[in-house]
Amino acid sequence: MPDQKWGPGQQTQIGIKANAEKLVVTMSKSEIDVPIRQPMEATIRILDVHKYYELGETRVHALRGITMDIVGGEFVAIMGASGSGKSTFMNILGCLDKPSSGKYCLDGIDVSSLRKDELAAIRNRKIGFVFQGFNLLSRTTALENVELPTLYAQVSKEEGEERAREALDLVGLEDRSTHFPSQLSGGQQQRVAIARALVNKPSILLADEPTGNLDSRTSVEIIEILGRLNDAGLTIVLVTHEHDISQFAKRTIQFRDGRVRRDELVVNRQTASEVLKSLPVEED
Amino acid sequence: MDLIAVARIAVRALARNKMRSTLTMLGIIIGVGAVIAMVGVGQGAQQQVQQQIAAMGSNILFVGSGTVTRGGTHMGWGATKTLIYADMLAILRECPAVKAAAPGSNTSTQVVFGNDNWATRINGTEPQYFDIRNWPFQEGSAFTQQDVEMAANVAVIGESVRKNLFAATDPLGQTIRIKSLPFKIVGVLAQKGTSAAMGDDQDDVVLVPITTLQKKITGQDWLRWIMVSASSRQASYAAQEQITSLLRDRHRIRAGQDDDFMVRNLADMADLADQAGGVMTMLLASIASVSLIVGGIGIMNIMLVSVTERTREIGIRMAIGATERNVQSQFLTEAVVLSLIGGAIGIVFGMGASYLITKALGWVVLISPLAVVTAVVFSMTMGIFFGFYPARKAAHLNPIEALRYE
Numbered sequence: 229m230p231d232q233k234w235g236p237g238q239q240t241q242i243g244i245k246a247n248a249e250k251l252v253v254t255m256s257k258s259e260i261d262v263p264i265r266q267p268m269e270a271t272i273r274i275l276d277v278h279k280y281y282e283l284g285e286t287r288v289h290a291l292r293g294i295t296m297d298i299v300g301g302e303f304v305a306i307m308g309a310s311g312s313g314k315s316t317f318m319n320i321l322g323c324l325d326k327p328s329s330g331k332y333c334l335d336g337i338d339v340s341s342l343r344k345d346e347l348a349a350i351r352n353r354k355i356g357f358v359f360q361g362f363n364l365l366s367r368t369t370a371l372e373n374v375e376l377p378t379l380y381a382q383v384s385k386e387e388g389e390e391r392a393r394e395a396l397d398l399v400g401l402e403d404r405s406t407h408f409p410s411q412l413s414g415g416q417q418q419r420v421a422i423a424r425a426l427v428n429k430p431s432i433l434l435a436d437e438p439t440g441n442l443d444s445r446t447s448v449e450i451i452e453i454l455g456r457l458n459d460a461g462l463t464i465v466l467v468t469h470e471h472d473i474s475q476f477a478k479r480t481i482q483f484r485d486g487r488v489r490r491d492e493l494v495v496n497r498q499t500a501s502e503v504l505k506s507l508p509v510e511e512d
Numbered sequence: 513m514d515l516i517a518v519a520r521i522a523v524r525a526l527a528r529n530k531m532r533s534t535l536t537m538l539g540i541i542i543g544v545g546a547v548i549a550m551v552g553v554g555q556g557a558q559q560q561v562q563q564q565i566a567a568m569g570s571n572i573l574f575v576g577s578g579t580v581t582r583g584g585t586h587m588g589w590g591a592t593k594t595l596i597y598a599d600m601l602a603i604l605r606e607c608p609a610v611k612a613a614a615p616g617s618n619t620s621t622q623v624v625f626g627n628d629n630w631a632t633r634i635n636g637t638e639p640q641y642f643d644i645r646n647w648p649f650q651e652g653s654a655f656t657q658q659d660v661e662m663a664a665n666v667a668v669i670g671e672s673v674r675k676n677l678f679a680a681t682d683p684l685g686q687t688i689r690i691k692s693l694p695f696k697i698v699g700v701l702a703q704k705g706t707s708a709a710m711g712d713d714q715d716d717v718v719l720v721p722i723t724t725l726q727k728k729i730t731g732q733d734w735l736r737w738i739m740v741s742a743s744s745r746q747a748s749y750a751a752q753e754q755i756t757s758l759l760r761d762r763h764r765i766r767a768g769q770d771d772d773f774m775v776r777n778l779a780d781m782a783d784l785a786d787q788a789g790g791v792m793t794m795l796l797a798s799i800a801s802v803s804l805i806v807g808g809i810g811i812m813n814i815m816l817v818s819v820t821e822r823t824r825e826i827g828i829r830m831a832i833g834a835t836e837r838n839v840q841s842q843f844l845t846e847a848v849v850l851s852l853i854g855g856a857i858g859i860v861f862g863m864g865a866s867y868l869i870t871k872a873l874g875w876v877v878l879i880s881p882l883a884v885v886t887a888v889v890f891s892m893t894m895g896i897f898f899g900f901y902p903a904r905k906a907a908h909l910n911p912i913e914a915l916r917y918e
Contacts, residue, residue, distance in 0.1 A: 324831060324911050345835040352833020363828045363915065367528050380833040385517065424832070 277330030308483030356425025452500035539807025544858025554793025636725025827914025847899020855891030
């Protein structure tokens with residue numbers, strides 16, 4: 229059933245055209261009467277989100293009315309130049325920051341009205357983060373790094389360790405559980421980070437330039453892991469500035485000047501596994 | 513997270529930089545150690561005073577001639593000549609609370625044995641003195657009442673005199689000279705040690721019959737003091753009043769005039785000494801506590817540095833789901849663990865210092881369990897108090913900025 233807030237009649241129309249191959253969202257100021265697709269079990273619903281912040285004496289309008297739906301199982305790549313608002317958007321998406329106005333619903337919960345410690349709980353249970361710089365704790369082992377979110381989730385030590393092992397297994401690093409990050413390669417470290425993001429079985433994985441610090445082959449390996457996870461049903465939102473990487477996702481959203489400029493499905497999507505086979509193996 | 517898990521994580525975090533953690537703890541270690549040692553010294557001194565006073569019997573009264581020029585514990589008596597032997601007899605006769613009394617006077621002079629001499633106090637008294645003062649003999653016995661009647665030239669010496677004049681020789685039966693007069697030694701007193709209340713060596717004394725002292729040595733016929741024992745500790749207060757009113761009467765002191773004597777109840781003295789000792793202990797502890805506060809400031813300082821260094825880590829933890837409370841308790845626990853471990857080591861350090869003090873200075877040092885517990889509680893409080901500000905700072909970091917921190 230149509231959600232009242234999403235229908236026509238607003239100042240800026242959102243027209244959605246659905247055809248066999250792509251879903252195009254265009255923003256225009258004219259009235260377009262088009263049928264609207266029902267977002268059913270939408271994992272993420274963003275409605276007219278604005279974000280302002282003070283930079284010295286000026287007030288920066290970083291997000292100027294973002295509206296989107298991300299459904300469970302999607303693999304979204306967010307692209308944009310610096311200053312386009314994509315980082316700000318990711319912070320809000322990841323519940324690290326709250327919108328100045330507008331609504332953000334995650335799994336049916338209105339996140340925009342939560343307190344700080346409630347947001348922390350959401351980050352803990354529903355969201356998994358993967359960063360460009362891996363952000364592992366340097367003087368703890370891989371296993372302990374992966375265990376970290378479970379410590380804040382009020383699970384027993386045994387269960388936390390169990391889950392951590394499973395997660396490390398999932399990324400293929402079960403034999404490196406006692407290694408320290410300094411003893412792991414970049415790709416391995418990022419895999420540990422992915423395992424950590426998965427350990428509390430989140431609804432959505434947010435990856436901010438996950439391949440930024442990796443070479444081309446390792447980048448594809450990491451994307452391959454993300455692809456596998458997505459195939460198994462995990463919703464993934466990826467921020468990247470590399471066009472090649474964005475083509476591994478199923479949907480790309482382009483940000484510019486605080487707005488969504490383009491939102492389209494990926495045509496001729498390649499899977500990472502195919503690409504891997506074609507890449508030359510690095511000789512040590 | 514339960515307390516044990518949090519504590520374990522805190523210990524691991526501290527162990528990552530052992531040198532820094534140890535140096536930070538140093539302040540607490542020294543502080544706690546100093547407080548324990550100082551309190552130990554104070555309490556040891558107090559106990560010594562009490563033991564000595566108890567050894568003397570708690571129902572003893574000291575009647576001294578002359579007015580008290582200074583208040584309280586120090587007994588400086590003047591040289592009035594109004595206290596006489598007849599006063600003592602009157603006290604025995606007319607004060608029902610009094611059980612026994614011994615007269616006393618003294619002078620300081622050289623005592624000669626063979627080629628050695630030794631400057632000491634010569635006290636003149638009667639045999640009941642030794643009973644009243646609960647002073648046993650290691651050799652021989654006191655002179656007798658007959659000796660007193662005859663003003664015999666006999667003497668009893670204390671352990672220090674024995675050590676300094678006789679060394680290996682047996683003093684019993686030997687003759688010493690006091691003001692060129694020969695005195696035969698009939699007894700050697702057991703060791704009593706330093707008087708904790710007055711600080712002088714109780715064993716550095718020679719006792720002769722009061723009559724001998726007055727007639728042959730000083731030529732003075734008045735008394736310097738009368739040592740009195742009451743029939744019980746309770747009675748000692750009554751005795752004090754009785755003696756005071758009796759002497760005021762005998763010395764014809766009018767109302768409003770000061771006494772020309774003083775009556776000191778040993779029980780009072782014990783309380784006073786205890787109080788003074790308590791004040792001294794408090795003072796020592798307070799001074800030592802200053803170093804404890806400095807130690808606490810040290811902890812706060814290092815925790816602040818630690819928080820800044822670990823800004824990124826805090827950002828990561830917050831991104832992963834740590835609440836402000838999680839972060840705050842993490843850092844607060846580290847501070848508390850630092851101060852608790854420091855406190856524990858400090859206690860060991862304090863005990864060691866106390867032992868050294870005892871060995872080097874011969875003072876009695878008492879480590880009371882109360883002092884130990886107080887030290888532990890105090891150091892934990894320091895940890896909480898001084899760790900609070902850095903912990904709050906950590907908790908209030910903005911995760912987004914923290915993640916960007918280099």
